[in-house]
Amino acid sequence: MTGRPEADRDIRRLLRPELEAMPGYEAIEPPDQLARRLGIPPERIVKLDGNENPFGPSPKALKALAEYRDYHIYPDPLQHHAREALSLFLDIPFDQIVFGTGSDEIMDLVLRAFLAPGDGVINCPPTFGMYPFLTRVAGARLIDVPRRGDFSLDLAAIRAVAGEAKVIFVTSPNNPTGTVISEADLGALLATGLVVVVDEAYVEFAGSGTFAGRVAEGTNLIVLRTFSKWAGLAGLRVGYGIFPPSVAEVVLKIKQPYNLNVAAQAAMLASLADAELLQERVRMLVAEREELSRALAGVSYLEPLPSQANFILCRTDGIDAGKLQEQLRQRGIMVRRPDAAVLRDYLRISVGLPEHRRALIEALNEIGGSRGASR
Ligand SMILES: Cc1ncc(COP(=O)(O)O)c(C=O)c1O
Known part of the structure; x- marks a missing residue:
């Protein structure tokens, strides 16, 4: 058999070199994987990290x-x-x-x-x-x-x-x-x-x-x-x-x-x-955004920013945003931490249904309470 030696056939050397160093797109974790890790059914996950529509399709x-x-x-x-x-x-x-x-x-x-x-x-x-x-x-x-x-x-x-x-x-x-x-x-x-x-x-x-x-x-x-x-x-x-x-x-x-x-x-x-039904759902989400914003403003260590979208950017005060995200994740609640360095102290929370808001606020109060207790 003739041909190139095996090392020369390694096609990796033909890849565009700049792609190897390039950061990939940081996609969100699939909720069923988190559910499996936490040992809870997937429907218990509160998914507020992808700005998806919680009502689902029409x-x-x-x-x-x-x-x-x-x-x-x-x-x-x-x-x-x-x-x-x-x-x-x-x-x-x-x-x-x-x-x-x-x-x-x-x-x-x-x-x-x-x-x-x-x-x-x-x-x-x-x-x-x-x-x-x-x-x-x-x-x-x-x-x-x-x-x-x-x-x-x-x-x-x-x-x-x-x-x-x-x-x-x-x-x-x-x-x-x-x-x-x-x-x-x-x-x-x-x-x-x-x-x-x-x-x-x-x-x-x-x-x-x-x-x-x-x-x-x-x-x-x-x-x-x-x-x-x-x-x-x-x-x-x-x-x-x-x-x-x-x-x-x-x-x-x-x-x-x-x-x-x-x-x-x-x-x-x-x-x-x-479209009429979907637009009605959009109106409900806009109303829910304002409810969520008010509820987040009531959490002592969060400062929600005004939003025109179906999510709210929140500044964290006196608590590490990454740790807060992880503590919520441990409770089956997924929120997004923006990757920009200037937003190190922020979390982005998608607008969900009223029951998602209630679960989130309960978890945030619990986390806040245990912080107070550990001080
Ligand atoms: C600003 C912005 N543009 C586009 C998209 C993606 O849209 P699509 O699902 O149509 O690809 C997103 C998804 O989060 C987004 O935040």
């Missing part, structure tokens, strides 16, 4: 999934049904919409469409971790422009580096701070000439409204939205981008042909048909 979506028959047929690459239905629902032209396997995929497609290796992407931390992650995977250059102390965008600093970048990601409401960007901020961002990607994953929970209507041919604005949060379809992965039509055309061309799978499409169409 009943019509569940019925559509059960009744759908053509799971053996490939989906429509051009997503006609889904785009037509959404176009009617949002009153946005059909040719501006492209669906993705979650809006996460749309972020990746935007980067693929606009970036060559080494091009710059502006990220405004603390914010959603997918932007830096996907930028690094794309081989692009990440330019961090941290938010100011009040978590607003630092527009002067963005303008100062705009010449070195092609794309900027901003989030409204922002994850994890819950803050929105204003019309004036958006105007200033658009004036830089960058590709401005506004991620509106939580906009249905905000009083501020969407920028989707501002997208048109000739503009440098892209808006990302999702069915994960307001419609409770996070596990099915249904997100979309709203683009200038000529950009949508390119994104449609470069995406995986079957990225919106038939189950996702069936559930998404049924969700639109059940």
Whole structure:
């Protein structure tokens, strides 16, 4: 037998070297694994770490999934049904919409469409971790422009580096701070000439409204939205981008042909048909957010920040946020610790159902009580 020696056949040396050093995306722990570790049934877990919708999908979506028959047929690459239905629902032209396997995929497609290796992407931390992650995977250059102390965008600093970048990601409401960007901020961002990607994953929970209507041919604005949060379809992965039509055309061309799978499409169409119920649930979650905020403010060692989304960022005072997260986890309550260094003393708590709030507050009081006792 001839051929290369075994050591030369180790393909690891052919990997892109920068990927080995790259941090992975810090995904949340699956709740069934925590349940197994704690030796409790999975339904006892109070899951407040993923900003998911605690009501679940609409009943019509569940019925559509059960009744759908053509799971053996490939989906429509051009997503006609889904785009037509959404176009009617949002009153946005059909040719501006492209669906993705979650809006996460749309972020990746935007980067693929606009970036060559080494091009710059502006990220405004603390914010959603997918932007830096996907930028690094794309081989692009990440330019961090941290938010100011009040978590607003630092527009002067963005303008100062705009010449070195092609794309900027901003989030409204922002994850994890819950803050929105204003019309004036958006105007200033658009004036830089960058590709401005506004991620509106939580906009249905905000009083501020969407920028989707501002997208048109000739503009440098892209808006990302999702069915994960307001419609409770996070596990099915249904997100979309709203683009200038000529950009949508390119994104449609470069995406995986079957990225919106038939189950996702069936559930998404049924969700639109059940929008009234889903919107009522959103109103309940917004009311519950305010209840949760009041309850958290009553915990002596927590300071909740105002939020326009379905989660609340909370500052911890006199208690280590990491230890608090772990103490809650030991009680089967999952909350998220943001990875940004400036948020070392913060936890992000998703808005759940009233019974989740009660379990959380009981646990927080218990933890607070034992702190007092151990002093
Ligand atoms: C700001 C933001 N954008 C996008 C997403 C993901 O959306 P999707 O489930 O549509 O990929 C999340 C999920 O937490 C998010 O926080």
